[in-house]
Amino acid sequence: MKSEQLSAIQHKLRQVMDFGGFYKEKFKGIEVGDIKTKEDFEKLPFTDKGDLRSAYPLGLQAVPDEEIVRIHSSSGTTGTPVIIPYTKKDIEDWAIMFARCYETAGITNRDRIHITPGYGLWTAGIGFQNGAEHLGAMTIPMGPGNTDKQIRMMIDMKSTVLCATSSYALLLAEEITQRGCREDIHLKKGVIGSERWGEKMRKRIANELGVQLYDIYGLTEIYGPGIGISCNEEAGMHYWDDYLYFEIINPKTGKLVPEGEIGELVITTLHKEGAPLIRYRTHDLTRFLPEKCACGLNYPRIDTLIGRSDDMIKVKGVNIFPSQIEEVLAVVEGVSSEYQVMIDHLNGKDIMTVFFETDATDNKKQIEENVKQLFKTKIGITVVPKGVAISELPRSEKKSTRIFDNRY
Numbered sequence: 001m002k003s004e005q006l007s008a009i010q011h012k013l014r015q016v017m018d019f020g021g022f023y024k025e026k027f028k029g030i031e032v033g034d035i036k037t038k039e040d041f042e043k044l045p046f047t048d049k050g051d052l053r054s055a056y057p058l059g060l061q062a063v064p065d066e067e068i069v070r071i072h073s074s075s076g077t078t079g080t081p082v083i084i085p086y087t088k089k090d091i092e093d094w095a096i097m098f099a100r101c102y103e104t105a106g107i108t109n110r111d112r113i114h115i116t117p118g119y120g121l122w123t124a125g126i127g128f129q130n131g132a133e134h135l136g137a138m139t140i141p142m143g144p145g146n147t148d149k150q151i152r153m154m155i156d157m158k159s160t161v162l163c164a165t166s167s168y169a170l171l172l173a174e175e176i177t178q179r180g181c182r183e184d185i186h187l188k189k190g191v192i193g194s195e196r197w198g199e200k201m202r203k204r205i206a207n208e209l210g211v212q213l214y215d216i217y218g219l220t221e222i223y224g225p226g227i228g229i230s231c232n233e234e235a236g237m238h239y240w241d242d243y244l245y246f247e248i249i250n251p252k253t254g255k256l257v258p259e260g261e262i263g264e265l266v267i268t269t270l271h272k273e274g275a276p277l278i279r280y281r282t283h284d285l286t287r288f289l290p291e292k293c294a295c296g297l298n299y300p301r302i303d304t305l306i307g308r309s310d311d312m313i314k315v316k317g318v319n320i321f322p323s324q325i326e327e328v329l330a331v332v333e334g335v336s337s338e339y340q341v342m343i344d345h346l347n348g349k350d351i352m353t354v355f356f357e358t359d360a361t362d363n364k365k366q367i368e369e370n371v372k373q374l375f376k377t378k379i380g381i382t383v384v385p386k387g388v389a390i391s392e393l394p395r396s397e398k399k400s401t402r403i404f405d406n407r408y
């Protein structure tokens with residue numbers, strides 16, 4: 001922890017305790033003046049999504065109403081939504097961070113940025129737009145859907161940067177290839193976020209669109225997308241440690257893991273005003289990359305996310321993360337990037353069916369057998385492999401759901 005980070009944390013702690021509300025209650029009995037070192041800070045309790053939901057609607061607000069200029073919200077698809085209020089400075093700080101992301105990807109004010117993520121309460125679309133406008137680039141605020149119009153505008157406006165989820169980027173890439181209009185597309189770069197994606201999917205999108213891809217990171221609770229991004233080296237993601245303090249913990253014990261080990265990312269906002277968060281458990285699994293990046297950027301890095309601690313599924317007594325499924329499918333010749341998993345409980349047994357796309361028709365049975373054997377070898381579970389034709393699995397304009405657990 002840098003001295004300026006500790007000073008910012010101490011200042012933010014005094015502010016939230018003086019204002020009252022969520023953290024005044026959560027930190028009851030804690031003397032802010034006693035937080036003098038990194039070790040003191042690490043004794044503070046974590047904040048998790050359950051805390052944020054219990055604060056609905058505006059319990060997280062840490063400044064008077066007249067200072068709040070906007071709210072954003074998580075989707076609330078799995079429970080009470082989380083409402084995050086923003087001040088004018090929060091919006092400005094977020095735009096500064098996002099503009100840094102674009103600059104890290106080599107994007108300038110001469111680019112034309114085609115934005116497909118959704119607008120509204122979700123932070124995605126407007127985050128991409130605010131950052132692009134701060135950079136001074138032309139924005140094309142499409143939002144999701146209407147693929148015909150997306151491609152028409154992409155061609156007519158000569159868009160050079162595509163901002164999208166990986167699922168929608170793939171859908172657009174496949175559509176452009178099928179229509180034979182790639183020569184009319186001017187895209188050079190893709191800024192992709194909101195969901196994890198495997199190496200096969202990355203290569204398909206990059207090759208079919210003819211672009212270099214960058215992973216962008218963020219979450220609604222912590223500003224939104226734009227708090228970190230990969231660079232040309234494609235070696236993890238740089239994050240902005242003058243605005244955020246990162247820790248990585250063992251998700252079971254809550255203790256910090258040794259540097260370089262995988263664990264759960266915990267974020268503290270250093271300057272956020274509307275809804276500052278202290279030691280917020282993201283559930284995202286990653287690790288610090290301590291070496292200096294070859295790109296020369298001085299901001300620290302975390303590794304590309306491998307999944308979420310709450311994404312783990314247990315089948316036949318075996319713990320499985322989606323990233324493991326992707327790793328297995330990635331090395332099987334003839335298997336494309338798209339897959340879907342169905343888990344059922346039939347006749348007292350768990351059945352895990354893995355659907356995957358393949359353009360091989362002559363040796364599909366052999367490919368299925370290879371998938372089955374590799375799952376057994378690498379993960380220790382017997383699956384039912386099912387090869388299907390390319391484009392047969394559903395595509396999404398937002399995030400793709402790949403694992404369906406029908407046991408409950």
